[in-house]
Amino acid sequence: MKKKLFIYFHKLREQLWFRPLLFCLLSVGAALFAHQADGTKLDTLVLNIKTESIKGLLDTISSSMLVISIFAVASMLSAFASASNTATPRSFKIVVTDDMSQNALSVFIGSFIFSIVATVALDNGFYGKSGLFILFLFTLSLLALVILTFLRWVNGISRLGRLEHTISQVESVTAKSLSKHIKHPFLNALPITNSLSDGQSVLSNSVGYVQHVDMSALQALAKEKGLKIQLNCLPGDFIHENFAITSFSNIEDLDLDEITKKMNDAILVGDTRWFDEDSRFGFIALTEIASKALSPGINDPGTAIQIIGSHERLFFLWNESSENDQKNEILYDCLTVPKISMADFFDDAFRPISRDGAGNIEVMLRLQKVFKSIETINHEEIKKLAIQYSKEAYKRAELSMKFKPDLDVLKKECLF
Known part of the structure; x- marks a missing residue:
């Protein structure tokens, strides 16, 4: 389960739509939350805000944000293509997860969604006196955020995809x-000193690059079965179906099929290499x-x-x-790592x-x-x-x- 969550989260981070979706949900929540202020003590404290003034701001945001969002996506795609062509295709994953660009796109699309939802709610009389005041504050805050994000993004998009900036990003991730x-050269396990050459080997069920090793799952398996497990591959290694990914002390009365499945499940194999590990x-x-x-x-x-x-x-x-x-901190004392x-x-x-x-x-x-x-x-x-x-x-x-x-x-x- 932990491995599946790790894979899913890692893939989500690389998706261009992930952060914009989160911001859209936040924007819808903010537009609807303003209604919660109605009928509270705020009614006697806040100023009367005309619906027309809020609607004017929302119309401005809705009419401009969609265009800016399309422009932002086009600029980002151009930068991604430039990074792949001028640097190396391997740098694409780093450039596409650039925080500045994803945050800017999230703000632009989220602002557009907010303005649409708030406008529909306004037209249907969803807000009272306090709700209008809170919505007005939200709209002003969002407008300020959009302006600041746009200025920062314009400054940053000029560097995104350029060779020097791509080199800097790759170096930073590396x-x-x-x-x-360097801090944990053996993945918080023990180094291999005496190879388990006479032990039982587990062959891989996949062909590709090792992307992640779930050390905690292997440790739990070793504790449960009373094994000493030797890991024979690390993230970045290319393995095949005749490759012994692990070796373990040979103990009788073990379900080898179960152990093979669990060990293969603990080692994530994919078509490409990941920078993270x-x-x-x-x-x-x-x-x-x-x-x-x-x-x-x-x-x-x-x-x-x-x-x-x-x-x-x-x-x-x-x-x-x-x-x-x-010093190498030992968390997995039943595992040895090359x-x-x-x-x-x-x-x-x-x-x-x-x-x-x-x-x-x-x-x-x-x-x-x-x-x-x-x-x-x-x-x-x-x-x-x-x-x-x-x-x-x-x-x-x-x-x-x-x-x-x-x-x-x-x-x-x-x-x-």
Whole structure:
């Protein structure tokens, strides 16, 4: 049940209509709530408000908000297409869930619905003296909200879908996911020390990417059956029907069909990867933008250099973790979880850029400077890999650059 709610909520968040629907329901509620003030002590305290004055405001809102809403949707769709074309299609999910745009669209459509409902109620004499006064306050407040939202949205829509803004959004989402991984690298479970190679394996019943693992469900199953469960896949891994998603201590008199079903139900598999829990996916999306910028048809090394800077900031999150001396909090003591190799993060972030930018001295210089920078992080594995990838990047440059003075300059920035 928890897994189904998680999936449903995650999918709802990506729907463009979800927030506008909530605001529409709130608007209808506000228009009807004003009637509750009638017949109370407010009748002797509030001013007399003419129906015509409220109706004029409502007519203004209703006649303009639908047009602005259509314009907002068209602008957002244009921005989404721009983000997919100029950056990477993987960035679409981030851009489409942009809070500013969804909030603006919600306010515009909700205001239109409010004005229609309130106008119909007014025409049918639904409000008394106090109700008219409360409705007048609601209308003025809504009008002020619309104006402020529109001004903020006009300022923001100019950036939505632009490459620089998309890069910033992807980096921000990646930083959140990576911080979560650094703080809890084993998903609040135990690391794998002794593999359950002689235990019972559970095969996947799906083909696709692991999107979410319900650790609490696996822990509950382990407690109920007295098992030690080893998780063999993490969010972001691609699995198939012959892949052993889990292994567990082999105990007799167990209903293997029931255990297989429950373990598969605890692991959500889909066609695409999610940024929220897949700490590597953000690096991949950023690097795709850099590779696209370095293609001969676009030839934009400045964007690749900007992406390298994003990677540098992300890797320094490990430096902050070392300074805070964070420890893995154990919530699921019956589960063991594999470790994501640091080399995988380096591959995702730097290998495609060093391959596609090998012939560009500016890109390769910036790449070597980043290796020098992250080599100072208080993390032994990062230090070793920074030197290794510095060597590999220089070897790629040697094969691509024909101008020896460029190679000489590049060699001075290397870590070896």
